[in-house]
Amino acid sequence: MKRGRARAIEALDTWTFDKDHAHATLNGGKTAEVKLTRFQGISDEPAVLKNVPYWGTARNHGFVMMPNELETYKEEPKAYEFKGTNGFMLTFDMTSKDVKPEKGSTSY
Numbered sequence: 001m002k003r004g005r006a007r008a009i010e011a012l013d014t015w016t017f018d019k020d021h022a023h024a025t026l027n028g029g030k031t032a033e034v035k036l037t038r039f040q041g042i043s044d045e046p047a048v049l050k051n052v053p054y055w056g057t058a059r060n061h062g063f064v065m066m067p068n069e070l071e072t073y074k075e076e077p078k079a080y081e082f083k084g085t086n087g088f089m090l091t092f093d094m095t096s097k098d099v100k101p102e103k104g105s106t107s108y
Contacts, residue, residue, distance in 0.1 A: 019046050022066060022089050032073045036066035036087045049088075056099065060092035 026032040041047035048062040068087040
């Protein structure tokens with residue numbers, strides 16, 4: 001993980017979700033905020049795209065289609081705001097056995 005991403009994860013102070021909504025903020029929403037709302041499928045269950053790989057993860061539970069109400073990053077010079085664009089929520093799992101160690105690295 002790159003150092004900048006580690007700082008962002010440390011600043012993640014709100015992350016709530018259920019089958020209909022997801023909400024996350026960085027620094028209480030002062031730095032960034034994402035609000036997702038479930039895409040209405042045929043039934044009352046979430047629309048889920050399954051059996052699709054994501055990055056290097058060995059397993060995932062499917063992409064829950066959740067277009068954003070708000071996706072914003074507020075720090076200049078790269079501030080932006082999007083509303084109504086594609087979004088999804090994904091839960092994945094992996095273990096240390098899923099990734100081969102890099103040549104020369106030590107495994108514990």
